[in-house]
Amino acid sequence: MQQNELKAFIKENSYLIQEYINCVILKDIGTMSHNFFMRLVDNYFNKENKRISCDNLTPDTLVYFLLAEVLGEAKQAFPFFRKDTLTLDNIFKDAKVYFNHVKFTIEGDTFNIYLIQTKAGVSTLEEEIVKYTKQFPMKTSGLEEFIAKKSK
Numbered sequence: 001m002q003q004n005e006l007k008a009f010i011k012e013n014s015y016l017i018q019e020y021i022n023c024v025i026l027k028d029i030g031t032m033s034h035n036f037f038m039r040l041v042d043n044y045f046n047k048e049n050k051r052i053s054c055d056n057l058t059p060d061t062l063v064y065f066l067l068a069e070v071l072g073e074a075k076q077a078f079p080f081f082r083k084d085t086l087t088l089d090n091i092f093k094d095a096k097v098y099f100n101h102v103k104f105t106i107e108g109d110t111f112n113i114y115l116i117q118t119k120a121g122v123s124t125l126e127e128e129i130v131k132y133t134k135q136f137p138m139k140t141s142g143l144e145e146f147i148a149k150k151s152k
Contacts, residue, residue: 003045003054006062010041013147020146021063025139029113030081030088040066060143064111067104088113095132111136 001009010017018037026032044050044066052065081087081102088102091113099115106112115132 001054001057001059006054006057006059007045009059010062014038014041016147016150017059017063017143019150020143024142024146025063025136029090029134029136030086031083032086033084036085037063040070043070058140060140061138064106064138068106068111071102072104091115091132091134094134097131099131106138109138109140111138 014037015034018032018034021037022031047069050069052069057065081092092115095115097115099117101116101118103114103116104112105114113134113136114130117129117131118127
């Protein structure tokens with residue numbers, strides 16, 4: 001999909017895309033608020049140096065790429081994850097380890113979430129220590145079908 005087509009698709013279906021994210025993609029992980037989803041979309045399309053070209057995106061893989069592109073390098077601090085943004089409650093409960101950052105990546109067809117301990121959180125550490133990793137195969141179909149069902 002070209003960038004303009006993708007923007008139009010998202011604008012027209014934003015609430016259903018966000019519902020799909022929570023019901024299908026994040027169903028066993030957590031939830032994302034609609035306002036936060038729209039902020040990620042705006043941040044992505046306003047970025048000048050995108051690592052991920054819009055030409056490689058489909059509506060189904062968009063959310064994975066948004067998280068990896070916009071949040072991946074930022075290593076958002078743990079307090080960032082709250083009800084009005086993105087919660088990963090089930091992962092946090094599952095991990096049961098100390099960490100102070102979360103990092104998102106895409107490797108092949110897998111979406112990865114890393115819980116990381118860094119020097120900023122523990123002054124004796126010189127580099128990152130990955131405390132917990134969760135991997136999810138990227139769903140590459142289903143969004144348009146979900147939207148069609150919900151639109152009826």
